[in-house]
Amino acid sequence: MFNKVLVANRGEIAVRILRACKELGIHTVAVYSEADREALHVQLADEAYCIGPAIAKHSYLNIANIMSVATSVGAEAIHPGYGFLAENSDFADVCAAVGVKFIGPSVMAIEKMGDKSTAKATMKAAGVPVVPGSDGLLHDAEEALTVAKRIGFPVIIKATAGGGGKGIRVVRDEAELLTAFTLAESEAGMAFGNSGIYLEKYLTHPRHIEIQVIGDSFGHVIHLGERDCSIQRRMQKLIEEAPSPALDQTLRLKMGEAAVKAAKAVDYEGAGTIEFLLDEDGSFYFMEMNTRVQVEHPVTEGITGIDIVKEQIRVASGLALSVTQDEVIFRGHAIECRINAEDDTKNFMPCPGTITAYHAPGGFGIRVDSAAYAGYRVPPYYDSMIAKLIVWAPTRSEAIARMERALHEFHIEGVKTTIDFHLRLLHHEKFIQGDVTTRFLENYEI
C-alpha cells in the first residue's frame, strides 16, 4: 500500500479521497488554488500546497506545479478525482514518466475511451451494443432510407459538424425521411460549411443507465450493478439512484456482463463507468465510458457496501480486488441528490457566496459528502455543487421518504441551493413511480 498520496482535486471529491486515504493509513497531500486557501480539503490533509491562482487552468490543471509538489514531497501516487485532470491522458503519461502512480486506468484506456468514435468502434468490436445507425457518413437520401428501414423508425439525422442541437432532425417515418435528409444536408452545409450527415436510431424514451466496473492489475474486472441517472438537466445529472426501477435481474446481468466486456476490451484497471442508453423495449446501447470515479459513486457504495475509492487505491497499489463478482451482494435502495449553490427559479444560475450557517441532516441511512461548512465561501471559479446527500433504505419508497425527511433537515444559509427543487422533484408522481427518462425535465414543470 502507498505511504503518501497526493490528491489533485478540490471540493467534496478531494475530501472523499482524503477520507479513504486516512482510513487506509496513508499520509495525505492536498493541493489548492489561491481561492481555496480555507477549503476543507486543505484543512483535512496532512500537508497542503498552493499550486496557482484561482483559475483552474493555472492551478488544478497545472500539471507542472502539481508534479512539482508530488515529486518534492515524495508522493507515491496521485488521485485525480473527477473532472480537472482525471481523464487527461497527458497527465497520466507525465505521472508514469516521473514514477508517480496515477490512480486510474492506463494511458491507453483513457485515450481509447476519451475519443467518442474510437470508443464506439472499440465497443462494437468487443460485441457491446452501440446505438445502431449508418456506418459513418451517408452518401444520399436513398442510403439513409435503407439504413433507416434496417434499424427501424424513428431515427435521428445528425450533421457531423453539428452541435448545440443544430443540424439535428428526428424522423418518425419513411414519408418524412427524404425531405428531412435534404433539408438537414443543406442546413448543415450553410451552418457549418460541412454537409456530412449520419443517421442513428432515435430513442424516444431513453433512460440513462450506467454500470460501475472496477478492475485490478491481475486482469480481474467486476461490475457493481447499475445506477439510474435519468434525471438530468442539460446533460447535468441531478438525482441518481441504484438499483434502477427499470431493470430486472435478467437485464441487470446482461448489462453488467456487457460492461465487464467493455472494460476488458481496454484492459481496464481501476474504477470506471460504462454509460448506456436504455430503450423502452429493454435494448441498451453503449454511450461512453468514464475512466474515473463518478460523482454518483456513493449510491453504488450504499447498496453494495463496497468502498469504491478505497478499491481504486488498493488496485492502483498493486493489490487484487477485495471481492469477486459472486461476493457482490446488492441490498436495498440508494438515492443521491446533488445540492448545488444555484437559484432554480433563475434557470439554475450559480450563486456563489458565503455559507453563513450549515447543518447537515443525520440519522439512519443518511450520508453527506460535502466540503462545505459554516463560514465557507463558495468560490465562483469552480462548479456549484456544495453537497451530495445520499440516502439508503431497504426499498425505493422508503428511500424517497428518507430523502425527503433529510432534505427538510438540511440547513444551509447564505447561498441559494437546489434543496427545494429536489423536494418538488421527489413529489412528482412520475418520479415516485420511477417512470422517468432523460427528457423528464424537458417534459415536466417541476
Place this chain on the structure above:
Amino acid sequence: MFNKVLVANRGEIAVRILRACKELGIHTVAVYSEADREALHVQLADEAYCIGPAIAKHSYLNIANIMSVATSVGAEAIHPGYGFLAENSDFADVCAAVGVKFIGPSVMAIEKMGDKSTAKATMKAAGVPVVPGSDGLLHDAEEALTVAKRIGFPVIIKATAGGGGKGIRVVRDEAELLTAFTLAESEAGMAFGNSGIYLEKYLTHPRHIEIQVIGDSFGHVIHLGERDCSIQRRMQKLIEEAPSPALDQTLRLKMGEAAVKAAKAVDYEGAGTIEFLLDEDGSFYFMEMNTRVQVEHPVTEGITGIDIVKEQIRVASGLALSVTQDEVIFRGHAIECRINAEDDTKNFMPCPGTITAYHAPGGFGIRVDSAAYAGYRVPPYYDSMIAKLIVWAPTRSEAIARMERALHEFHIEGVKTTIDFHLRLLHHEKFIQGDVTTRFLENYEI
C-alpha cells in the same frame, strides 16, 4: 398506521424518533421543558408544547402535563424513547387508560422486567441461564461451601442489603471461603444492620453482551443479533459494537434463541434488549431486560439494515414485523462512540455550555445521531451526551479506522467533549484485538 405521535423525550432520541415518524408520514408532536425551548427536537416537530420547568421531574417526568398535551392535540400514540418515562409502568398504564397507545411493551412486561429478582425468576422459569448461585440467603458458611463447590470457584459473596461495593467479597478457593463468609456476615451486619448473605458465581472476565429483540402483537418475536457493550465506565456504556468479536455463529445462535425465549416469556411486544454477562468459557447469564429502545440501537441497524424505531412504531400500530428471523441478514461491522460534553481529564465531569461551532463528520459509513448544532446551549439539567457517532464498514478493523478518521473530523467548539478519549481508546492494543471485558477501564489507563 398512526396519524399523529407524541414524542415524550428530548435530545438525540427525540430527534431519532421524529425522523422515523416523518419517514412514515406521521404528524409529530414534541414536548419540551423551559430549558429546551431552542432544542432541535422542538424545531423539527410539527407541533411542540412546553410541559414544565427545566427539572425533569416537573417536565419530562410530568405524566399529567404530557397526557394533557397528548389528549388535547389528538395524538394516537406516545413514543417514550429511553430514560424518563420509558420504563415507567404507571405511565404505560395511564396511556392505556386514556386510549393513547404506548409505543412499548405491555404494563405486565415492564413490571416483570423492572424488578430484578422477578425478572431473574421469570427467566429461570423460562429456562434462560441466570448467574448460578445460592437460592436466596445462605444460612451458614457450610451451606455457602456446598453451593460454591457446586457452581465452582471463584464465587462472590454479597450482602443482600449491600451496595456501592460494600459487603462484597470475591472468594478464589475453598480455603478462603469460611473466613470470607464470616467476615462478610459481620461486616454486613455492622454496615447495614442486615447480615443476610448470598453467593453467586464470580465472572473474572465478563463481557457485556446484549441481544436486541423485537416482537409484534401477533406473538412473533425475532432477535437482531448481539451488541458488545463491554467498554463501560461505572456501568455507563461508552463504546458499543456489533457483532461482538467474542461470539461465533454457534454462540450467536444460542444467545439469540435464549433472548427470544426470554422475550416470549413475557409476551413481549416492541423492541427490547436482553443483557447477558458472557464468561470466558462461552457461558452466558441473564442480567436484565431493558424494555425500550437502547442508546446503542444504531449499531444493530447498521449491520441488519432494519430500522428499529420504525419497527417499534409499526408493531405498536398493530402491524406485523416487517421481517422474519430468516430474513435478518448480518453484514459488516458497526461501532458507536458516545460523544459526551464531559472533561475526561477531570473524571468525566459534565461540561454544559454553548456549542459555538459544530461540524459533524461525513462520507461513507458514517452516521451521526445528535440534537446538537452550532449555537446550541447544552443544558446542565439532563445527561451529557451530545452526539452518537456510528460507523459501519465491512470488517471490524476497517470500522475502527473509519471511526478514528471520523472522530478526527468531528469538530465541536465551546464545550469539552470525550472525542479525544475515544481516540485514545481506539488506539489501545486490547481494544484493537477485541479483547475487552467490563473491567477494561478499571484495568487500563486510557
Place this chain on the structure above:
Amino acid sequence: MLTVSDIRDFIRLFDESTVHELSLETGEIKLSLKKAGATVVHESASTHAVFTPALHAEPPMESVTVKDVVEPQDLTNTTVIRSPMVGTFYRASSPQAKPYVEIGARVTPTSVVCIVEAMKLMNEIEADIAGEIIEILVENGQLVEYGQPLFRVNVK
C-alpha cells in the same frame, strides 16, 4: 416599506457585523443603531439557533417579550399570570357559569381566575398576585402550555 421583521433583520445583521453605528431613514421610519463603547463584536451571533422555529406557534414566553416591546402602552407596572400546567383553558367553571374574571376585575393572590383542565381534572388557577386584569391573553377552550401567559395584570 419597512416591516417589523425587516427591522428585526437589520438589528440581527448589525449585531453580527462589525459595524458600529447604523442609521437609516426611509419615509417616516428612522432607525438608528449604535454599539456600546469599545466592546465591539460580542459572541451572541454565534449562539443563535441554527434553525428558525418550525411550523408550530412561537414559544409563548418569547412572544410576550416582543409584545412588551412593541405595544405602546406603559407596561412597567404590569405582569402576567402564567399557566402552571398544560391543559385546556376555561374562563368559567362550566359553560353556563359566568367567567371568573373580566377585564377590569380586581384580583387578590387567592382569587380564582380560570380553570385549566388536565386529564379530566378541573384545576382552579389562582392569581397569585394582586392587581387589575387588563388583558385576557388566551381564548376559552384553548390548549395552554406550561408557563403560557393567561392574563395581563396591572399591579400598580
Place this chain on the structure above:
Amino acid sequence: MLTVSDIRDFIRLFDESTVHELSLETGEIKLSLKKAGATVVHESASTHAVFTPALHAEPPMESVTVKDVVEPQDLTNTTVIRSPMVGTFYRASSPQAKPYVEIGARVTPTSVVCIVEAMKLMNEIEADIAGEIIEILVENGQLVEYGQPLFRVNVK
C-alpha cells in the same frame, strides 16, 4: 429604488470591506454606516475556517501579511518577490556557484534572483521590480508554493 435586500447587501458589503464610514442618500432613503474607533477586528472573525489549520505550514501569503503588521521596522516602502510556480528554491545556479543575490543587493526588474526547479527544469526567477533585497524569506533547497514570498525588497 433601494429595496430592503439592497440595504442588507450594503451592510454586508460594508462589513466585509475595509471602508470605515459610509453614507448614502437616494430619494427619501438615508443610510449611514460607521465602524468602531481605529481599525478594530476586521472581518476575519466571521470568515474563520471551521477547522483549525492542520499539521501543514501556515499559508504563506497570510503569514506575510501578519509579518507586515507585526514587524517593527518601517515596511511602507517594501514589497515581496513571490514564486510564480511550485518547485525547489535555489539561491544559485549550481551548488558551486555563488548566490544570485545577497541581502543588500540592488536589483532591477530583469535581475535573476533565484532558481525554482520544477520537473527537473531550472526556472530563473526575475525580480520584476527594482530595489534593494532586505530579506531572504526561504531556505536554499526548500519547496516553495505558488505565490510564496521569496525575498523582501525595499523599493524606496
